[in-house]
Amino acid sequence: MMAHRYLSKEQLEGFERYKYNSIDTSVLSNYVMHPFWNWCMQFCPMWVAPNLLTFTGFLLTVLNFALFSYYDYGFYAMTDDSLAIPSWVWAVSAVNLFVAYTLDGIDGKQARRTGTSGPLGELFDHGLDSYSAVLIPTCLYSIFGRAELSTLRFFFVVWNVFFNFYFTHWEKYNTGVMFLPWGYDFTMIGSCILLLVTSIIGPKAWHVPLPGGVSPGVVFELVLYVSAMLTSQTVILWNIYKSYRDKTGKMRSFTEAVRPLVPLVLFFLLSSYWALYSPTDIISRGPRLFYIVTGTIFSNINCRLIVAQMSDTRCDIFNGLLIPYAGAVALACWRGVSPAAELLLLGALAALSSAVHIAYGAGVVREMCEHFNRRCFHIKPHIK
Template identity: 30%
Template sequence: MGQLTHAQLRRLDEHKYSCTSSSLMDPMMQKWWCWLVDQCSRTLAPNLITITGLLINIVTSLLLVYYSPDAKQEVPRWACFLCALGLFTYQSLDAIDGKQARRTGTSSPLGELFDHGCDSLSTVFVSIGVCCSVRLGTHPYWMFFQCMMAVTLFYCAHWQTYVSGTLRFGFIDVTEAQFGVMAIHIISVIFGSSFWSLKGTSVLSPVVPLIFILAPAILIAWKSPDGLYLQNPTIYLLTFGCVSARITNRLVVAHMTKSEMAYSDASLLGPGSLFLNQYFNCPIPEQILLYIVCVYVIYDLIKYCREVCLEICNHLNIMLFTIVPKCPTGTKASVEKNGSSSKYMTRSKSKVKNN
């Protein structure tokens, strides 16, 4: 017995592709995609276009894996450039296969399945490739989270399609994410993959945590269907302000202790939860989640400041809010084990010598 039943194959004849998109970058890329498909021969099969793009993406991603199999070593800059170019090639070919099918009158359910099947495999290689580019293997649990999150989001997008019957692309979706990955590779080309180390002492390394704050703050406010920032400006600014204060305090500590600046921070979970809630069409009311996140980041900031202050007080043997009185240096007498002062003992010794 095959993978599909006769009933499934019969119902496949009734399937109609349905898709809606509010993507920010798709309209800007349409001119390039339309020009590119016009350069293709009408005898070129759409599925051949798809598989060609996937193979290029896989080869360029495996190139990074070759140089950094555990995602800990610094990869050559030219390899990062090829990986970015490979992803752009895959994105372009993946965008024109459907256009080629409609252009040649060869649209079929097989083409849709083949396209999404290749996308599911590409997601894995893109995730692994970007981990190698930023040396995320130095923090294996973050690497696991990033890869699993990528494949989970892809699955959930098609789960939503299964339920609603329509594949929906949001304002910030696949195209934008792919350009984001390309940008990461290009930054690795310019500055080297060590730039992305989760702990860095370079001049540019503190910029990365700032980006982790500003980018979600802008995107969440912009994309919010309920006008989250406009309806709650003070709570919104307080939330992201506390996250910024937490990161700034860590930067000050890194400066004063002459240590590395860590990029990861627990306070970033707050903005991350707001972003994911929007991605899944706000199953939790945005205003309620904003208040929860605000309480969390305030608590996290207070907890961090308290622990740092207490650790420094313990190390320096000082009090945080009180002053311990000190004896004046001129009147201090060193006391010996028998309770006599060194001054008294000196006088006693001089009397013995005179006698």
């Protein structure tokens, strides 16, 4: 019996024609981070596969998420001194995040250095980044917690991160160019500094009222929204418009251009409805689980867009994971279930979506490796 195939013949042939095309105008990236990453490269052995660097960085973000889940599962650390997070957790998470960011910065350089550049590495990198889009912000939430931001408000903060990440790949789907956003580098460095400073002065220092009675948590929330609009979303729309004006992009029809937005918007509406209208207030009772389910399904939607964008094929207009998700929303909000049953329903969704997404990711990588005769975590020796 043949194993399930995730990539079509058309997609695999599209990957063969793929050429990476990006524009990075970030001052921080070009004048600070790239010189630093180039310096780091001298310590990276030639036998280390680029994807191994990428995966190691991702595992460090998973480790951070696991640490904060253990010490602050319900985001109550700032409201209960007995649940205070140890200072070493903040310090370790800062180091882990910086190392992960560095590995993400040098994996492409290692690929070019070892002659292993190709679509597999980019797909692997961006696919894991799409999952980190929920892991990293959720760790930062523990700095403010429920004392500053309600679990519902933070849910929309996470969606703001999702939209920014997705729109960058939607932009490339239509323009053919990856315009690397300025906000990414500043956000990563800022997050590392925030975690490190918190390890020294303690999270309580971030809860001092500011002039006008505004809390630091509200400032953090507003900065994320405003910076997203100014440095990401408006720039993306301008770049897409310019590609049509100058006829430099894919020149898709309007319906084809917005097609990738359909599954994302549908998922946003479904998840927002559940968060807002849950009869047992599920977003407050199980926020971490709710965020991880949302992030997992988002990552699956985003990965399928990346596949379509890189292979220059038509993007899916619907994601199969939305069927069980919609069923869970209907059961919880329309039929009505007990608080325990709704949490159980959320847990089942977490298990299902994780299993499906991991199977999808592993299947795509396996098929890419087979097609290009490569190994994901090993550099094949050159035969002279």
